[in-house]
Amino acid sequence: MRFRRAGDVMTADTVRVGPATPVAEVARSLADDGIGGVPVVDDEDRVLGVVTRSDLTRHRGGTEHSGQPAGPSVAGPVATGRATEGPTAGALMSAPAVTVRAVDSIALTGRIMADRDVGRLPVVDEEARLIGIITRRDLLRVFVRPDSDLRDEILDEVVVRALYLDPAPLTVSVADGVVTLRGRLGHAADVSVAVGMAARVDGVVAVVNELTGRHARASG
Missing domain, CATH: 3.10.580.10 (CBS-domain)
Structure with a gap:
């Protein structure tokens, strides 16, 4: 990213x-x-x-x-x-x-x-x-960027290119720079990563996290 x-x-x-x-x-x-x-x-x-x-x-x-x-x-x-x-x-x-x-x-x-x-x-x-x-x-x-630009960048740069996730199960909405992430990810660890990376996108004011993860990543 x-x-x-x-x-x-x-x-x-x-x-x-x-x-x-x-x-x-x-x-x-x-x-x-x-x-x-x-x-x-x-x-x-x-x-x-x-x-x-x-x-x-x-x-x-x-x-x-x-x-x-x-x-x-x-x-x-x-x-x-x-x-x-x-x-x-x-x-x-x-x-x-x-x-x-x-x-x-x-x-x-x-x-x-x-x-x-x-x-x-x-x-x-x-x-x-x-x-x-x-x-x-x-x-x-x-x-000061349009909300639509922020949404497109989060979906493309964060979800697809950085995390290699399928965006279909996710809903990304942006209102006045505040991003809301909804949906269920395959791994619980991906939730904090997705929220953290979205918050770092230039123009994002805050991130509301409504994501859930199904299970933890296997270790070793």
Whole structure:
């Protein structure tokens, strides 16, 4: 049975900047692409940090307080000429960056977002190079799934492919993400396995177990 990973649902075409990128260009990237943050990478695409709208807001507030000209507004126009001096992405970025690996589970990715109170995470490969971005919206697309999709996946992936069971004696119903399993299995041990695997399907809220087993598996 295959569960979704961060690499399955991430956005691969990712905006990125270097540590020497002027703040004006960073602000323009956020505004033009309608995003809340951008990874800062080195020459080998390894993630060094992240610059967010909040970082730019704090920078503007600091320069205004010090009497220096404020940086460009994220939502407004920015200078189009090439910047030669001034703050850079490397100076403003939050570092070290919180990242997830492409092979990390969706559940782990969601916990990291919640624990760190962030709405997006850079996704890296086994060599820590940036390969995508995953957002809360990406996670919602996984977990908010039609009940019919959940039912089909449980029948096909759990019952048939994983447990090698005949689905005919079983009834799988799903309402608002709550799965109800009814029927009689050949072995009592299959009941707990079926319930456990169904509960792990992305998008399942809870499992109501109304399964029974006829007899225990023979040992030895």
